Amino acid sequence: MTLPAHHPMVDGRTSNSDLITALRGGTPRRTPVWFMRQAGRSLPEYRELREGTTMLDSCLNPAMASEITLQPVRRHKVDAAIFFSDIVIPLRLAGIGVDIVPGVGPVLSEPVRTAEQVAALPELTDESLEPIREAVALTVAELGSTPLIGFAGAPYTVAAYMVEGKPSRDHLGPRTMMHAEPEVWKALMDWAADASGKFLRAQVEAGASAAQLFDSWAGSLPLADYQQHVAPASVRTLDHVRDLGVPLVHFGTGTGELLTAMRDVGVDAVGIDYRIPLDVAAQRLGDTVSLQGNIDPALLFAPWPVLEAHVREVARRGEAARGHVMNLGHGVPPNTDPEVLSKVVELIHSL
Ligand code: CP3
Numbered sequence: 220m221t222l223p224a225h226h227p228m229v230d231g232r233t234s235n236s237d238l239i240t241a242l243r244g245g246t247p248r249r250t251p252v253w254f255m256r257q258a259g260r261s262l263p264e265y266r267e268l269r270e271g272t273t274m275l276d277s278c279l280n281p282a283m284a285s286e287i288t289l290q291p292v293r294r295h296k297v298d299a300a301i302f303f304s305d306i307v308i309p310l311r312l313a314g315i316g317v318d319i320v321p322g323v324g325p326v327l328s329e330p331v332r333t334a335e336q337v338a339a340l341p342e343l344t345d346e347s348l349e350p351i352r353e354a355v356a357l358t359v360a361e362l363g364s365t366p367l368i369g370f371a372g373a374p375y376t377v378a379a380y381m382v383e384g385k386p387s388r389d390h391l392g393p394r395t396m397m398h399a400e401p402e403v404w405k406a407l408m409d410w411a412a413d414a415s416g417k418f419l420r421a422q423v424e425a426g427a428s429a430a431q432l433f434d435s436w437a438g439s440l441p442l443a444d445y446q447q448h449v450a451p452a453s454v455r456t457l458d459h460v461r462d463l464g465v466p467l468v469h470f471g472t473g474t475g476e477l478l479t480a481m482r483d484v485g486v487d488a489v490g491i492d493y494r495i496p497l498d499v500a501a502q503r504l505g506d507t508v509s510l511q512g513n514i515d516p517a518l519l520f521a522p523w524p525v526l527e528a529h530v531r532e533v534a535r536r537g538e539a540a541r542g543h544v545m546n547l548g549h550g551v552p553p554n555t556d557p558e559v560l561s562k563v564v565e566l567i568h569s570l
Pocket of ligand 1: 254259301304306319320322323324325376386433
């Protein structure tokens with residue numbers, strides 16, 4: 220299937236935007252910038268709108284999810300919107316008991332640890348994704364020529380929450396399971412790959428112009444485990460959207476040793492965290508992919524001249540890449556001063 224004629228990538232609204240051009244390795248008019256977690260707690264207008272509504276309920280209210288997605292675009296003049304949702308939304312839509320506990324993160328009412336539990340996982344239906352399609356459609360109707368980025372959690376990061384039942388530092392549960400019970404692990408990863416893949420496809424079909432796969436916790440894995448037990452499922456997730464032809468981005472943290480393997484799942488751009496300079500990443504990855512990143516979020520709290528020098532340095536190192544989309548090296552911290560983010564956008568656009 221191809222995208223419908225009124226899709227922003229088909230009717231020309233976003234196909235030549237700076238974001239899409241940079242992701243594909245062309246020459247944008249100016250370096251595009253957006254921030255992971257740009258929608259959220261750093262914005263007073265977000266906190267006001269969210270009041271009295273749980274995180275996941277706000278994601279499933281199309282008008283609210285759309286408004287929250289648009290807030291940072293209006294305020295910061297970033298070059299892309301990122302869809303306001305969460306990597307565990309496909310689990311909730313499939314009927315799995317999951318909540319986001321404020322200050323903690325995703326928590327499941329029953330962790331998924333046995334072969335029986337994996338075999339009994341409910342399928343994510345196409346109808347259940349309707350609130351997602353509706354929120355995306357409302358959003359792109361307002362965005363004009365600014366592209367919307369759709370996203371999903373990569374199977375490993377999603378499965379890490381499913382097996383642990385909550386956030387974890389060392390991910391012992393999933394890392395044990397892939398070796399102790401490789402068939403159960405594979406079945407769980409295939410389930411997560413299809414759930415995330417369907418979630419991503421719903422967003423792209425409804426109007427997203429690019430798609431980002433978040434494998435935030437992949438950095439906890441040795442390269443061999445990543446290649447054998449994780450990468451095939453990430454390929455499977457992206458196989459759900461490849462025929463739609465929008466640029467694909469792959470991001471994780473602590474992934475210096477995994478960068479080429481993450482490129483090789485088949486993407487147009489790799490997101491680089493704050494630990495690796497962009498020119499070093501470009502050297503490792505070659506010129507078949509663009510890079511996204513990697514302002515250190517810690518520097519958002521430094522005096523402006525220090526932050527400005529850092530942003531200029533990131534821009535300079537980014538010139539080594541085939542294409543560069545400016546971003547942070549991980550998400551916006553909740554206590555960030557939003558005025559600083561607006562100023563960073565202005566600076567990048569002036570370079
Ligand atoms: O602006 C955006 O980036 C769009 C929205 C977005 C959210 N989550 C909203 C959210 C995106 C892209 C995500 C992805 C996500 N969710 C990831 C991958 C990216 C990353 O940060 O590594 C992960 C690991 C999750 C799981 C998750 N959801 C965590 C760890 C948390 C934080 C828990 C906390 O309170 O500190 C969440 C909750 C969450 N997702 C919030 C937001 C805005 C905060 C909820 C709130 O406002 O109370």
